[in-house]
Amino acid sequence: MRHTREEVIKRTIREYKLLDRLVARLSDEEWGRRLPRPETKDRWTVKDALAHITYWKAGVARTIRKERRPVEERGLSANDVNHIVFMRWRKCSPQEVLAWHRQVQKDLLAALWAVPDEWFSGKERNEDWPSDLEGHSAFHRVKDIEEALAKPSLSSRVTAKKEKSPA
Numbered sequence: 176m177r178h179t180r181e182e183v184i185k186r187t188i189r190e191y192k193l194l195d196r197l198v199a200r201l202s203d204e205e206w207g208r209r210l211p212r213p214e215t216k217d218r219w220t221v222k223d224a225l226a227h228i229t230y231w232k233a234g235v236a237r238t239i240r241k242e243r244r245p246v247e248e249r250g251l252s253a254n255d256v257n258h259i260v261f262m263r264w265r266k267c268s269p270q271e272v273l274a275w276h277r278q279v280q281k282d283l284l285a286a287l288w289a290v291p292d293e294w295f296s297g298k299e300r301n302e303d304w305p306s307d308l309e310g311h312s313a314f315h316r317v318k319d320i321e322e323a324l325a326k327p328s329l330s331s332r333v334t335a336k337k338e339k340s341p342a
Contacts, residue, residue, distance in 0.1 A: 177296045184287050187308040191280050194316050206269035208323040217261045222272050224319045226264035229276045231307040232283055239286040
């Protein structure tokens with residue numbers, strides 16, 4: 176399938192809006208909710224998932240601008256890069272990650288508007304290309320962030336348990 180600038184930008188904006196609406200008004204407790212992840216992976220929170228999504232979107236902008244990966248990330252597997260991103264952003268505040276998420280979107284849209292048309296239509300690509308702008312983001316938005324936010328918080332479970340116990 177060949178893509179167009181307009182169609183890729185439309186999908187990118189749609190997914191960004193869904194994600195941004197989800198995270199825009201989270202409480203500190205919600206930002207810190209743990210995601211359902213395997214024991215062998217870093218213990219991400221909602222905040223870490225947003226940093227992860229944002230990092231890979233920034234990578235697409237970097238690719239469009241023909242910039243190289245940072246030296247410390249070259250030659251690493253995706254899992255190793257994910258660990259670097261986790262370590263880099265885990266002590267940052269949710270507000271810092273949210274601001275970065277929004278800045279990367281602006282940078283990404285500028286890059287998408289600036290790149291030649293051939294970048295979009297020059298090759299046959301799969302349906303969700305470029306995946307980090309829509310499919311990858313949507314996966315983590317739904318399977319990680321929404322799922323973590325749907326579970327009752329620890330404080331609400333403790334309150335519910337106290338309400339059930341006999342006085």
